[in-house]
Structure formats: structure tokens, C-alpha cells
Amino acid sequence: MADAVFLAISVLTIGSAIAALELRSLIYGSISLMGTLGGVAGYFLLLDSPFVAMFQIAVYIGSIAVLILFTVMLVRRQLIFIKVEDKRRRYAGIGLMLIMMMSLGAIILSSGIKTIQTDAPPVxxxxxxxxxxxxxxxxxxxxxxxxxxxxxxxxxxxxxxxxxxxxxxx
Amino acid sequence: MSAIAPKFRLSYFIKSILDNVFWIVILFTLVGIPVLMVSMFYFPLPVMNEKLTSPYLMLTTLADPSRQIPLLKSVIHSDFFRITAFPGFGFAALLAAATIFIERKMLAKLQLRVGPFYCGKVEGILQLMADGLKLISKEIIIPAKADKPIFWAAPVLFVATAAAFVSLIPVAGGGWVVADIDVGLLAVFAVIGFFPIITVLSAWSANSKYPFIGGIRALHQMISFEIPLILSVLGIVILTGSLNLTEIVQSQIHYWWIVFLPIGAIVFFIAILAELERIPFDLPEAESEIVAGWLTEFSGMMYGLVQLGSYVKLYAFAALFVVLFLGGWNGPMVWPPFPEEIIKDGITMGPITVHLAGLPLLDQQMINDVLWFVIKTMGVIFVILLPRGVFPRIRIDLLLHIGWYKLIGLSFVNIFIALGLLYAGVLGPGGIL
CATH class of the missing domain: 1.20.5 (Single alpha-helices involved in coiled-coils or other helix-helix interfaces)
Known part of the structure; x- marks a missing residue:
């Protein structure tokens, strides 16, 4: 059960993060950013810390995402939409991100996180x-x-x- | 010859009724009973005569009137009933509908009008039903250049957020709440944070100037009044040492918090007036300036959903005020106990004596709690409605000035009062009261 929920939240978080970067419409982009932030709140709920999850929702979705929406709506669309699209830069960015994620993952995995007892009661x-x-x-x-x-x-x-x-x- | 149905014949009428009865019986047998049997697997079935009921046995007892009370009891204590009917959405929607009618009649009396008068024989009591039917049967018109997905989703999301808010409110002692979570007050603020997003998205998606102006105003207002709203209840959290709403109510058995923190109560009340967009803070829906604000482009049942959501939200905020400041369901026991002889001897009507198993359906304490809770909530709703007949709308700069400058300052004063009471040893854990 928890694994399925974890998978669903991961798909939601990563998928909406990619959508937030890739969507042409800024409004839909900020909505999917809200999806990402809500997914992070879901992780906190899965980790038995509802206090942090509620603050994540209240602060990040309730304030920061609203601020981004507000800014997007008030800025004129033509000024921020200079279409510079460079395939090579995009691939370089994806490659850089993959390298960073892999190195971070290697560091975390080698830091002894596997020996942590996971059935400890939540704080x-x-x-x-x-x-x-x-x-x-x-x-x-x-x-x-x-x-x-x-x-x-x-x-x-x-x-x-x-x-x-x-x-x-x- | 009738003008409505010129070709009316009694034989056709009877034939159509018989046709309908035939099809209802056939469809219930072939479709309804299987659906019931499948859905009964998902309910916790009660134990009867010391054996667990199977769905088939359950259907048999459904037809037996003397055994329906234990069945009804098990339905009342199921989660599904909690979410849809009693402490959840159905109860809130019923109170919200009553609120709409009371608001119209009360405003009319304040302004020396009669208000709804002709629908129904008594004081236009069926006006609400007529309005609901009108809204359902109206065509839904969507502006040509609107952003359709967001425009369709906004009313539904608004009602869903209001329902999520309602599910956090405890109505009576003994666990009569949908979601009794440890960080209930924080969850309330997390849910409230969704309202400005939905408002501004629906305002943007209509692609029309009046909704957009209304949405921007709503955003300004809700964001700036959320801060005093949160700060004003911190005093209660300091004094009770808990974020759970049920525990906050239980801490007010002897004294209500409004006695010790009146400034917090006043700040909270003004902030909920602004969060609910009620007069004198109804700038987002200012009829005389911007048609209907962010509701301008909604029509038909979409408008109906937004209205339903906003009145459910009104109920939820009033209930939150009762829970936080007015002692929730605490009150003297006024409900009479269930008569013992009906449980012992049954009901005697002439020659027949009926023994009903499983009475009383709800215990005395719970009914008393709900009674006091509803009375207090209706009182708070009445006080929220009252300014609409009294005050004019205020300007946006005055509104923001009140929110950012005066209310935040007052809520800090309230926090210091709470801290003073705590450190003087009057209230809180280990206090003298």
C-alpha cells in the first residue's frame, strides 16, 4: 500500500515538475508547480510527519505558489516570452541534472543511510x-x-x- | 379538454404507470440487487444473533422492520455516513441552505421589505427550492475565449475545498468528526490557503475584465487577512498546548476562551468576514462596481456550485469560531433522557406491542452536544450576516490598512495577553483555573 502511494506521489511530483518546466503556458506551468509542491507534502505525510506536511501546504502552495501566479498574471505576456530555443542547451541541462542526481544519490547511499532503522516511532x-x-x-x-x-x-x-x-x- | 395535455386519456395514463412499475421492478431485480450486494461488502456489517451477517442475510433483514434500528445504527457509525451526511458535507449543506433563506428574510426585514413571499404558503419558504430548480435547469454558458479546463474545474474545486474544510470541524464529543487529526488547526490553515488560488484561477480563466479585477481584489484581501487570522488563534494554541480541535474544545469545559482572549476573538471575527468576502469586505463581488466580481461569467449550476461552496465555507468558519472561542459543543444538559419503559416494555398501541431492538438510536449526550453546537453556530452565522444590512462597502486601501496594520498589531497584543496569563500561572498546563 505504502509503496503504491509512494510510486503515485513520485510520478505526480516528478511529472508535474517536468510539466512546470516544459509547458508553454505560464499559468499551467505554475499550476503544475503546485502539483510538485503538493507531492512533496505527500512525502512528508508518508514519513509520518503531518506537522511539516501541513506547513508545506500552507506556506508553499498557499503563499509562494499564489505569489508566482499573481506575478505571472500581472506581467505582460509578450515581454517575457522571447522564444530562444536551443536543443543543445536543453540536452546539456538534462545531462548536467542527471550527473548531479547520480552523484548526490551515490553520496547519500554511501553515507550509511541503509543502516537506519525504519521502524522507529515518528518524532x-x-x-x-x-x-x-x-x-x-x-x-x-x-x-x-x-x-x-x-x-x-x-x-x-x-x-x-x-x-x-x-x-x-x- | 385541458390546455396543458390536450390528448389526455385515463387509459394511457394508467398504462404508462404500469409500464414504469414493470420496468422499475425488473431493473431493481436484475441490476439493483447485485449492485447492493457488491456494495455491501465494503460496509462493516453488524453482528446479529451472534453470527456475522452476510450480504444475503442483510438483504433479508432489510425487509424486516423490527430489525432495522441496529442496521441504521451501524450505518450511522460508518465512515461513509460521516463523510457524506452527518458531521460532513450533508449537514453543512443543509445549514448553508438554511443560511441563504435566513439571510434573505432577515435582510428584507432590516430594510423594511417582505423578502421572498409567494413560493410556498408560509413566508416564501419554498423560494430556495425554486431557486435551486432554476439554477439546475439553466443553460451553462462558457465565454468563447475562456480557458475551458480551469473554468470548468474551478466551481467543483471550490466546493471540494469547502467540503475538506468542513471535514475538519468536530461537531460533538465522542469522535463526531470526519478527520480527527493531530494537527487539525494547521490543516485548517492549509485548506484555507487553497481558496485564493481557486478564486484567482477562475477569475483569470474567464478571460473577461470584471472577473479578473474581482479575482485580483480577492487575492489581495484573502492573502492579507490570512496572517491576522492565523496569528489571532496562536493565543489559544499557547494556552491549550494542542493543535487538535477536539482537544481545544475539551479544554473549554469550564471557561470559554473568548472570556480570556476577547481581542483575539474580535480579530478572528473581522478576518473571517474578509475571508468570506462578506459586506463590508465584499470588494471581490462588488455588484455596483464590477457586476459580480469573479462570479460574473458563471451561469447556471456552475454559479450554483460556487454559491453552495461559499455558504458551506461560511458555515465552516462560523463553526471554527465556535470551536475555538465559544466552547464548541459544551453546554448544560437540556435534552431529556430516552424513556426507559420504551426500551423495557416496547411501544403499546391498542392490542399491539412492538419491541424495538437497539433503542435509543443516538445517546443523550451526543444529541445535547449537537444541539448546543448548532445553536452557537447559527448565532455566529447570524452575527456574520448582520453587517450586510448595516455597513457600506469600504475602500481597498482602507481594507489593506486594517488588515496589515491594525489587525496584525492587535493579534500580537492578544498573543502577549495569552503569554502573560500563561506565565502568571493563571491558565494553561498547571494553572490555577
């Missing part, structure tokens, strides 16, 4: 949270500061009133 997200608050607290504080500063920056930009709009009456 609960509460445990990860406790670890963050105890052992990894400097990293947590750093992330919190970065996020807080970016939120404050966003609020400042939203509050900015030096740009005067003519339509604005208030």
Missing part, C-alpha cells in the same frame, strides 16, 4: 518544540528576532504616509 512535534525551547534556544531567539524585525518592517511600510495618493481623502 512528535511537541518533542521538537521542547528541544527548541531548551537546547536550541539561541537559534529560536535569533529566528524570533529576524521574524519580528521583518514584521515590524512590513508594518512600517504599511503605515508609510510620505507617498501621497491623489485619490486618498482621509
Amino acid at each position: 512528535d512535534f511537541r518533542t521538537i518544540g521542547e528541544d527548541f525551547l531548551t537546547y536550541y534556544w539561541p537559534a529560536l531567539i535569533l529566528m524570533a528576532l529576524i521574524l519580528a524585525s521583518s514584521v515590524i518592517g512590513a508594518l512600517t511600510l504599511a503605515r508609510r504616509e510620505d507617498i501621497e495618493n491623489d485619490q486618498r481623502t482621509s
